[in-house]
Amino acid sequence: MNGFFKRLGYFIEDKRGLVIMVSILLLVAALFGATRLTWATGIETMLSADSQVYKDYQEFNDHFGAETVIVLARADGLSKLVELDNITGLDAIEQQLSTSDGVLSVVGPGFALRQAMAQLTGEAVLPTDESTLQALLLEDGVLRPEMKSFFPTDNFGIIVITMEGGVTTDQVNALVDEAKTAIAGISFDGMEASVTGATVIFAEMQTMMSTTMGTMVGISLLLMLVILAVVFSIRGFFTWRWLPLGVVIIGSVYAFGMMGWLSVPITMVSMAILPILIGLGVDYAVQFHNRYDEEARRGETAAEAIIDSVTHIGPAIAIAIIAACLGFGALFLSPVPMIRQFGTVLIIGVIACYLVSLFILLPVLYSHDRRKGLDSAVEKKKQKTVRTADNHTGIVERGLARLAPWVIRNPLLIISVAAIFTIVGVGLDSRIPTETDENKYISQDLPLMKDFNDLAALSGGSAAFNILIKADNVSSPEVLNWMLEVEGRVLTQSVIPVVGASGIADTVAQMGDGQIPPSQEAVDQALGMVPDLVKANLLTDDQTMANITIRTGAGLNTEELQELKTVVEGYLASPPAGVTATVTGQGVIGIELMNSLTSGRVEMTLLGIVLVFLGLFVLLKFNAARALIAIMPIAMIIGWSSVVMYLGGIKYTALTATLGSLIIGIGVEFTILMMMRYNEERQKGESPVVAMTTAMTKIGRAVITSGLTVVGGFGALLFARDFPILTDFGVVTMINVGFALVSSLIVLPTIIVAIDMRKERKLAKITA
Numbered sequence: 001m002n003g004f005f006k007r008l009g010y011f012i013e014d015k016r017g018l019v020i021m022v023s024i025l026l027l028v029a030a031l032f033g034a035t036r037l038t039w040a041t042g043i044e045t046m047l048s049a050d051s052q053v054y055k056d057y058q059e060f061n062d063h064f065g066a067e068t069v070i071v072l073a074r075a076d077g078l079s080k081l082v083e084l085d086n087i088t089g090l091d092a093i094e095q096q097l098s099t100s101d102g103v104l105s106v107v108g109p110g111f112a113l114r115q116a117m118a119q120l121t122g123e124a125v126l127p128t129d130e131s132t133l134q135a136l137l138l139e140d141g142v143l144r145p146e147m148k149s150f151f152p153t154d155n156f157g158i159i160v161i162t163m164e165g166g167v168t169t170d171q172v173n174a175l176v177d178e179a180k181t182a183i184a185g186i187s188f189d190g191m192e193a194s195v196t197g198a199t200v201i202f203a204e205m206q207t208m209m210s211t212t213m214g215t216m217v218g219i220s221l222l223l224m225l226v227i228l229a230v231v232f233s234i235r236g237f238f239t240w241r242w243l244p245l246g247v248v249i250i251g252s253v254y255a256f257g258m259m260g261w262l263s264v265p266i267t268m269v270s271m272a273i274l275p276i277l278i279g280l281g282v283d284y285a286v287q288f289h290n291r292y293d294e295e296a297r298r299g300e301t302a303a304e305a306i307i308d309s310v311t312h313i314g315p316a317i318a319i320a321i322i323a324a325c326l327g328f329g330a331l332f333l334s335p336v337p338m339i340r341q342f343g344t345v346l347i348i349g350v351i352a353c354y355l356v357s358l359f360i361l362l363p364v365l366y367s368h369d370r371r372k373g374l375d376s377a378v379e380k381k382k383q384k385t386v387r388t389a390d391n392h393t394g395i396v397e398r399g400l401a402r403l404a405p406w407v408i409r410n411p412l413l414i415i416s417v418a419a420i421f422t423i424v425g426v427g428l429d430s431r432i433p434t435e436t437d438e439n440k441y442i443s444q445d446l447p448l449m450k451d452f453n454d455l456a457a458l459s460g461g462s463a464a465f466n467i468l469i470k471a472d473n474v475s476s477p478e479v480l481n482w483m484l485e486v487e488g489r490v491l492t493q494s495v496i497p498v499v500g501a502s503g504i505a506d507t508v509a510q511m512g513d514g515q516i517p518p519s520q521e522a523v524d525q526a527l528g529m530v531p532d533l534v535k536a537n538l539l540t541d542d543q544t545m546a547n548i549t550i551r552t553g554a555g556l557n558t559e560e561l562q563e564l565k566t567v568v569e570g571y572l573a574s575p576p577a578g579v580t581a582t583v584t585g586q587g588v589i590g591i592e593l594m595n596s597l598t599s600g601r602v603e604m605t606l607l608g609i610v611l612v613f614l615g616l617f618v619l620l621k622f623n624a625a626r627a628l629i630a631i632m633p634i635a636m637i638i639g640w641s642s643v644v645m646y647l648g649g650i651k652y653t654a655l656t657a658t659l660g661s662l663i664i665g666i667g668v669e670f671t672i673l674m675m676m677r678y679n680e681e682r683q684k685g686e687s688p689v690v691a692m693t694t695a696m697t698k699i700g701r702a703v704i705t706s707g708l709t710v711v712g713g714f715g716a717l718l719f720a721r722d723f724p725i726l727t728d729f730g731v732v733t734m735i736n737v738g739f740a741l742v743s744s745l746i747v748l749p750t751i752i753v754a755i756d757m758r759k760e761r762k763l764a765k766i767t768a
Contacts, residue, residue: 009306009307012358023359038266043589046336046593047337056588072157081191083190084130100161102164156454169203216717228286252352255345264341269342273346275713277349287357287673288357291312320673328665400696425642431646435653440724468584480504494564497552498552501550504539511529609635630671634663656729
């Protein structure tokens with residue numbers, strides 16, 4: 001491998017102009033690719049399109065529409081809520097939105113009042129006077145029970161807009177914008193209205209994600225500037241230490257360009273990738289810059305410095321990159337699409353950052369030093385004269401030189417403490433809860449989420465499940481009676497709180513004194529009396545599909561939802577001949593996501609460890625001991641991380657579920673760099689103690705700088721205040737990278753030296 005990288009060093013030194021020109025052409029292509037980037041915020045980011053759960057949900061959505069937009073009206077009291085002018089304003093909103101593109105039905109106070117007037121006068125119009133309005137809405141000064149669906153309390157009114165199945169994101173966004181415009185055009189008295197609902201949250205998320213990404217990138221760049229200015233001390237003028245950051249920005253453009261060309265969308269998970277790439281990329285660039293600077297300080301010419309840098313640090317970083325990609329590759333095992341996409345982008349990104357460090361950073365350094373005359377004989381002599389002054393040890397090196405003897409002397413203490421925390425963490429891991437409600441991934445303090453939570457409280461719960469009934473004729477008396485029986489059993493027999501179970505069967509039964517009409521003709525007559533806007537969400541036009549909605553009490557956890565789903569499926573086990581019933585809806589999505597994030601998370605972590613070990617085993621010339629030593633200190637961090645999450649009350653999410661594979665991929669770089677520098681010193685004939693002290697002192701500064709840049713990249717996630725999923729991930733990952741530094745600088749050295757000294761003692765006994 002060293003031979004290949006030495007030839008690569010000669011190529012970069014000789015063809016630097018060509019290398020930079022090709023890099024520029026690729027940058028232009030990447031910029032074009034970046035314009036093809038798209039956003040994804042829907043169910044397709046959480047469930048595989050090939051899964052049966054996703055197919056069932058889409059089939060239901062295509063026929064009954066799963067996308068709903070809610071207009072939530074807040075009044076100062078009942079008198080304002082039922083005031084004629086305010087009711088007229090709500091009805092105007094209903095009428096305007098009912099003609100919008102992609103809208104299936106609009107049901108609200110205006111709809112209910114028009115139906116009531118139709119029964120009284122034969123004409124579906126709004127009341128024109130206060131007395132008639134009050135008579136329809138109130139009984140003894142209290143809202144009539146039949147109006148509670150539209151006025152759940154004395155302060156709130158609700159309009160429900162259901163969209164057709166298969167609507168596009170643009171149609172949803174257009175409806176949300178039109179609803180806001182309609183509300184703005186009404187002058188309410190003592191009342192205000194807003195647009196809410198899960199569909200609205202997803203529609204608004206793209207704007208929020210774009211804003212948050214801009215903030216995170218800005219913060220990460222600022223953190224990198226500060227970290228490099230404080231920690232990364234190199235030759236030349238002060239701003240030269242920021243060169244790695246500039247190069248990595250180009251690498252990030254390459255990565256995002258590849259995302260565009262490969263049609264990988266930006267999701268709630270992958271939106272975190274840019275600050276992460278900046279941190280990881282600067283890490284790799286710093287290693288190359290630090291080694292080049294070290295070679296130049298020794299008095300080497302610019303040509304010698306670039307060739308020796310590529311020869312010595314190139315293989316180490318390449319091995320680290322391959323190991324990292326193998327760790328990230330374990331994310332492909334996840335059933336969650338946005339986690340798999342996160343793994344894809346990570347692999348593309350780290351490879352791009354490695355390549356720009358090789359083919360842009362080093363040629364720029366070389367060209368700069370050539371222009372400064374570093375290759376001239378006079379300048380070379382000057383460098384040799386002053387190199388002692390240039391090679392002064394800084395505070396970091398001095399600290400590491402003092403730490404090394406203590407680490408080497410205390411292997412038993414260090415390994416014991418590390419092992420204990422690992423064992424405790426593994427035991428606590430199963431006690432860490434998993435958050436599957438995607439709405440909780442967004443800050444609950446946002447006005448948008450406050451409206452949504454108010455809506456959930458008003459509705460008495462949430463629509464957990466939908467039952468999709470299919471038959472040649474779902475409106476036959478036999479099928480309707482069976483559906484009515486299922487609804488009754490769900491409401492009365494389930495041990496899990498259910499606040500509602502409704503569909504076309506109970507709607508028809510209400511028109512027949514609680515009974516399903518005995519003949520098809522009578523059923524058809526009853527169906528003809530059901531308003532089209534109500535029927536559209538309960539029964540297809542060809543009467544081959546029907547929808548039963550099951551609403552649960554608020555606050556059910558995933559285990560309770562799974563139990564309810566099992567119970568409901570039991571009630572559906574013996575349908576009439578020719579009838580099929582499928583349980584779908586948001587509750588099923590939550591259950592599936594929970595299963596994916598729990599079982600998939602453990603499997604991803606274990607696969608990551610195995611893949612990295614096998615990769616190192618091959619790359620380190622089939623030396624199993626060295627591969628095990630490189631990965632073991634980092635694998636311990638997974639246990640330490642569980643301790644932090646448990647004590648910090650941090651839940652597993654779609655992002656924190658990737659922590660195991662992610663930290664293996666990131667942390668193994670530090671151990672590989674330390675091991676290879678130690679081996680380099682040992683090959684010079686140094687003893688284990690001297691070799692490790694030198695390795696910790698020389699490579700330790702770069703490792704710490706690299707670690708801090710990675711921490712800085714993840715630290716930018718802390719400023720994503722609108723997305724707790726990102727801030728929690730940022731906190732835990734920053735701590736884990738800190739653990740990786742501790743493990744690489746304390747746990748790894750003591751293991752390596754202890755093993756080598758034991759080998760030397762055995763060899764000494766044999767030769768004695």
